[in-house]
Amino acid sequence: MTQTNNTQTRTAEIILRKVKHLRDHLLPGEIPLLAVPAIWESGKEQHSTPCDVIVTNQRLLGYYAVDFPRKRFFLEELTLSTITAVTLRHKTYEPLFRELMVSNAQRKIYIRTSRSNIESLYAALHSATKQHTSAAPATPAETLPEQQTPVTTPTSSVFGRRDIRTTFSQSPLAIVLLFVGGLALEIIAFGLWLATQSTPVALPLFVAGLVAVLTAIIVSRQRQK
Numbered sequence: 323m324t325q326t327n328n329t330q331t332r333t334a335e336i337i338l339r340k341v342k343h344l345r346d347h348l349l350p351g352e353i354p355l356l357a358v359p360a361i362w363e364s365g366k367e368q369h370s371t372p373c374d375v376i377v378t379n380q381r382l383l384g385y386y387a388v389d390f391p392r393k394r395f396f397l398e399e400l401t402l403s404t405i406t407a408v409t410l411r412h413k414t415y416e417p418l419f420r421e422l423m424v425s426n427a428q429r430k431i432y433i434r435t436s437r438s439n440i441e442s443l444y445a446a447l448h449s450a451t452k453q454h455t456s457a458a459p460a461t462p463a464e465t466l467p468e469q470q471t472p473v474t475t476p477t478s479s480v481f482g483r484r485d486i487r488t489t490f491s492q493s494p495l496a497i498v499l500l501f502v503g504g505l506a507l508e509i510i511a512f513g514l515w516l517a518t519q520s521t522p523v524a525l526p527l528f529v530a531g532l533v534a535v536l537t538a539i540i541v542s543r544q545r546q547k
Contacts, residue, residue, distance in 0.1 A: 330353060337356075341385065356377040356443065358439040359372070360439065371396055374386060380454065382424060382431075383397065384399075385397050406480065408422065411423055412484070419440075420437050444481070501535055503534055507531030508531035512528070
């Protein structure tokens with residue numbers, strides 16, 4: 323037990339040195355257990371937020387802090403005791419990223435990062451929620467005054483994995499390929515125009531590239547809604 327505590331203390335100090343001003347936002351007795359770079363999406367913002375996703379012995383945090391050009395920070399949280407489900411989702415045609423969906427009774431958080439980081443995050447959340455639930459004391463109903471609601475231990479979170487089948491045309495990989503391909507066509511068209519000074523030769527490629535880029539942008543925005 324002592325060795326485990328020492329390991330957690332060393333890990334916490336490493337995280338606190340690496341993640342700027344995190345110490346200022348921790349609760350009493352809160353210990354950071356894992357920090358990984360990821361993309362956090364909760365629906366509160368109009369866009370996803372790149373940040374550090376941090377698992378502590380009390381909460382799951384999406385957090386960053388910067389001092390330049392002006393001081394600002396981002397902090398969203400889920401208390402471990404309120405988490406009801408954690409699902410590791412593998413979407414087809416997404417070779418680089420994996421997604422973790424974490425939910426409670428009020429909302430869902432989507433976290434995207436690399437495969438190795440998402441596995442570490444999944445394991446850390448599983449361990450932390452299990453320890454937090456087992457450590458939370460139950461207060462017997464008969465020891466409370468009549469007007470108070472009995473307090474019980476939190477329910478265990480449900481952990482699982484899920485493969486999500488999506489069409490290639492709607493996948494991030496397809497959008498990236500379409501966007502890059504459109505830019506390449508526009509560059510080729512510009513090169514042909516410089517070489518031949520012929521608008522009829524270059525214009526079809528340029529129009530095709532422009533259509534591809536605009537289509538990629540439109541599909542990407544539709545996915546974010």
